[in-house]
Amino acid sequence: MTRIPGATSDLEPLRLLLIGAGQRGREVYGAEVLAMPHRARFVAVADPDPAARTRFATEHGLPPESCFADWQAALGAVGHDAVVIATPDRFHVEQALAVIASGRPLLLEKPVAVTAEGLRALREAVERHGTSVSVAHPLRSMDFFVRIEAIVHSGEIGQLVAVDHQEDVGYWHFAHSYVRGSWRRADLASPLILAKACHDLDLITHLVGSRATSVASFGDRRHFHSGGAPSGAPARCTDGCPAAAACPFHAPTFYGGLQPGVEWPASVVSPSTDPAALENALRTGPYGRCVYHCDNDVPDHQATIVRFANGAVATLTVTAFAAENTRIITVRGTRGEIRGHLASGRLEILGFPPEGFRSEARRVIQVEAEAGHDAGDRIMVEGFVEHALAVRAGTATPGMDFPEVFHGHAIAFAAEEARLRGSVVSVGVDGPSA
Ligand SMILES: NC(=O)c1ccc[n+]([C@@H]2O[C@H](COP(=O)([O-])OP(=O)(O)OC[C@H]3O[C@@H](n4cnc5c(N)ncnc54)[C@H](O)[C@@H]3O)[C@@H](O)[C@H]2O)c1
Numbered sequence: 073m074t075r076i077p078g079a080t081s082d083l084e085p086l087r088l089l090l091i092g093a094g095q096r097g098r099e100v101y102g103a104e105v106l107a108m109p110h111r112a113r114f115v116a117v118a119d120p121d122p123a124a125r126t127r128f129a130t131e132h133g134l135p136p137e138s139c140f141a142d143w144q145a146a147l148g149a150v151g152h153d154a155v156v157i158a159t160p161d162r163f164h165v166e167q168a169l170a171v172i173a174s175g176r177p178l179l180l181e182k183p184v185a186v187t188a189e190g191l192r193a194l195r196e197a198v199e200r201h202g203t204s205v206s207v208a209h210p211l212r213s214m215d216f217f218v219r220i221e222a223i224v225h226s227g228e229i230g231q232l233v234a235v236d237h238q239e240d241v242g243y244w245h246f247a248h249s250y251v252r253g254s255w256r257r258a259d260l261a262s263p264l265i266l267a268k269a270c271h272d273l274d275l276i277t278h279l280v281g282s283r284a285t286s287v288a289s290f291g292d293r294r295h296f297h298s299g300g301a302p303s304g305a306p307a308r309c310t311d312g313c314p315a316a317a318a319c320p321f322h323a324p325t326f327y328g329g330l331q332p333g334v335e336w337p338a339s340v341v342s343p344s345t346d347p348a349a350l351e352n353a354l355r356t357g358p359y360g361r362c363v364y365h366c367d368n369d370v371p372d373h374q375a376t377i378v379r380f381a382n383g384a385v386a387t388l389t390v391t392a393f394a395a396e397n398t399r400i401i402t403v404r405g406t407r408g409e410i411r412g413h414l415a416s417g418r419l420e421i422l423g424f425p426p427e428g429f430r431s432e433a434r435r436v437i438q439v440e441a442e443a444g445h446d447a448g449d450r451i452m453v454e455g456f457v458e459h460a461l462a463v464r465a466g467t468a469t470p471g472m473d474f475p476e477v478f479h480g481h482a483i484a485f486a487a488e489e490a491r492l493r494g495s496v497v498s499v500g501v502d503g504p505s506a
Contacts, residue, residue: 085108085109085110085111085112085113086111086112086113086153086154086457086460086461086464087112087113087115087151087152087153087154088105088112088113088114088115088152088153088154088155088156089114089115089116089117089118089146089147089152089154089155089156090102090114090116090117090118090128090155090156090158091117091118091119091143091146091147091155091156091157091158091159091167092118092119092157092158092159092160092163092181093117093119093121093124093125093127093128093158094119094121094124094158094159094160095336095339095340096158096181096208097119097124097128097156097158097159098124098127098128098131099336099339100158100449100453101156101158101179101453102114102128102131102132104449104450104453104454105132105453105457106131106132108454108457111454111457111458111461112457112461113132114128114132114134115134115138115151115152116134116138116139116140116146116149116151116152117129117132117134117138117139117140117146118139118140118141118142118143118145118146118147119140119141120141120142122141123343125139125140125141126139127343138151143159143167144170147170147171147174152176153176153177153460153464154176154177154178154179154456154457154460154464155171155174155176155177155178155179156178156179157171157178157179157180157181158181158208159181160254160261161183161186161261161262161267162186162260162261162262164180164181164183164184164185164186164190165184165185165186165190165193165194168180168184168194168197168205169193169194169197171203172194172197172198172201172203172205173197173201173203174203175201175203175470176203177203177204177205177206177456177459177460177463177470178203178204178205178206179206179208179452179453179456180205180206180207180208181208182207182208182209182270182271182481183262183266183267183270183481183484184207184478184481185481186261186262186266187485187503188482188485188500188502188503188504189502191478191481191482191485191502191503192501192502194478195478195501195502198471198472202470202471203470204459204460204463204470204471204472204473205472205473206452206455206456206459206472206473207274207473207477207478208449208452209270209271209274209275209452209477209480210271210445210448210449210451210452211271211272211274211275211399211445211448212274212275212278212448212452213447213448213451213452213455214414214442214445214447214448214451215439215440215447216412216414216417216419216439216442217275219419219437219439220279220401220403220410220412220419221278221279223403223410223421224279224403224405224410228405228407228408228421228423229403229404229405229406229407229408229409229410229421229423230405230406230407230408231405231406231407232279232280232281232384232403232404232405233384233385233404233405233406234384234385234386234387234403234404235276235279235280235384235386235387235401235402235403235404236386236387236401236402236404237272237275237276237386237387237388237389237399237400237401237402238388238389238391238399238400238401239268239269239272239388239389239390239391239399240391240394240395240396240397240398240399240400241268241390241391241392241394241397242392242394242395242396242397242398243320243321243392243393243394243395244320244326244397245397246296246372246392247296247321247326247363247392248326248337248340248359249337250264250267250268250368250370250372250392251296251321251363251366251368251372251392252358252359252361252363252366252368253337253340253358253359255267255268255370256366256367256368256369256370257367257368257369257370258369258370258488259369263370263484263488264291264370264371264374264390265289265374265376265390265484265487265488265491266481266484266485266488267370268390269374269376269388269390269484270480270481270484271480272388272390272399272480273378273388273480273481273483273484273487274477274479274480274481275480276378276386276388276480277380277476277479277480277483278476279403280380280382280384280386281382282380282381282382282384283380283381283476283479283499284378284379284380284381284479284482284483284486284499285379285380285381285498285499286378286379286486286496286497286498286499287376287377287378287379287483287486287487287490287496287497287499288376288377288490288495288496288497289374289375289376289377289487289488289490289491290374290375290376290491290494291371291372291373291374291375291390291491292371292372292373293368293369293370293371293372294371294372294373295372295392295393296363296364296366296368296372296392297364297368298364298365299364300364301362301364301365302314302315302318302319302364303315305319305362305364305365306362306365307361307362307365308323308355308360308361308362309321309322309323309324309354309360309361309362310323310324310354310355310360313362321362321363323354323359323360323361324351324354324360327341327350327354327359328350331345332344332345332346332347332349332350333345333346333349333350337359338350340359341353341354341357341359342357371491372391372392372393373389373390373391373392373393374389374390374391374491375387375388375389376388376389376390376487376490376491378483378487378499396415397415398413398414398415398416399412399414399415400412400413400414401414407423407424408421408422408423408424408433409421409422410422414442415441415442416441417438417439417440417441417442418436418437418438419436419437419438419439420434420435420436420437421434421435421436421437422434423435455473456473459473478502481502481503482499482500482501482502482503483499485502485503485504486498486499486500486503486504486505489503489504490504
């Protein structure tokens with residue numbers, strides 16, 4: 073069993089290095105770890121942005137010598153038992169490969185890679201080094217999906233035939249992140265199906281319990297382009313738009329009701345709590361742009377069909393055109409179906425009983441309503457910390473938390489290829505197969 077060189081005694085909290093102290097790094101991993109001081113603490117941070125670094129260092133009481141602009145220097149410095157990577161998508165592979173080679177357990181943000189080649193490099197590195205890698209797929213840990221999985225595995229709905237899954241991003245979340253924001257362009261971040269739905273493809277794969285064989289996918293920018301703009305709309309909302317009063321995306325109204333610097337996504341527009349800073353960011357930065365005059369290219373509606381080796385079929389819709397930010401799932405089995413609505417926490421199990429024409433057995437499970445995945449994040453971080461502590465103590469064997477966790481990414485790469493080519497694409501180990 074591998075011991076991490078220089079590991080401390082089991083009584084000491086896990087010593088973590090954070091690479092990337094932005095929204096996820098600070099507001100999710102930072103906050104979760106601050107809530108478990110007896111199990112883990114951040115002992116170092118790496119971020120090229122001095123403001124992000126300083127803010128994180130202040131919140132975690134880190135001395136200047138534990139704050140790095142360069143992630144490689146941070147990784148080379150001794151003193152951490154495990155690493156969290158929460159940098160923008162395109163840095164993940166290079167950074168993860170270095171951590172995997174160091175042997176320290178890694179919690180890696182999704183998407184783990186933005187190309188099939190990157191995914192293959194990661195998979196091979198994990199196989200070679202046997203390092204523990206946990207992928208940040210918080211849906212897997214959420215009570216709502218854990219219940220669905222338990223029902224499927226109990227056999228209550230018979231043999232699984234299909235999963236119909238809908239990811240309602242919400243018009244407001246979509247406009248912020250995928251029209252104006254960091255995930256608006258596939259070349260800057262990653263394709264929508266990967267950036268937004270790798271969680272869902274992972275979850276579907278997990279429920280189906282089989283590998284995908286082929287995929288078809290359709291979608292484009294239906295609305296968020298210059299053709300959707302109201303007459304006379306200027307490039308920026310702050311430049312006196314004639315449609316301001318009727319537009320659901322008018323930036324000063326859109327962000328103006330949120331607490332500056334504190335409430336997401338106003339905190340992304342400007343980290344300052346000063347309302348004037350938010351106003352200035354809207355006048356000059358990316359989030360004040362008219363949603364019809366941005367440089368976005370990711371589809372705003374995408375429908376995907378996946379066929380699995382065991383014969384099951386899944387459909388996945390990712391859409392901006394929804395009022396709510398939620399996920400709606402139907403799992404179809406030979407003896408019943410499960411219908412779930414994440415934001416309300418309601419699960420219905422409808423059995424097919426042997427009691428005559430149109431008979432139906434209905435059972436309702438109400439779990440705690442949650443639109444986002446905060447609870448999943450918490451359980452995921454706790455699970456990672458406990459595993460890394462056990463690896464440090466020599467009581468757990470290092471390895472992937474879920475062996476098939478990269479497969480959802482492979483499906484996403486194949487789906488994007490299918491969308492761009494307009495044809496059915498075979499799914500290989502790391503993406504489209506020839
Ligand atoms: N698991 C989830 O549910 C979930 C949700 C949202 C975002 N994400 C993913 O988390 C990652 C981070 O997203 P975010 O919203 O926190 O982004 P962000 O832009 O708020 O934060 C990224 C941080 O990384 C820093 N950074 C950039 N280059 C770096 C480098 N070379 N070394 C170290 N730090 C560097 C930036 O300065 C910034 O502070 C992305 O990959 C995103 O796709 C995952």
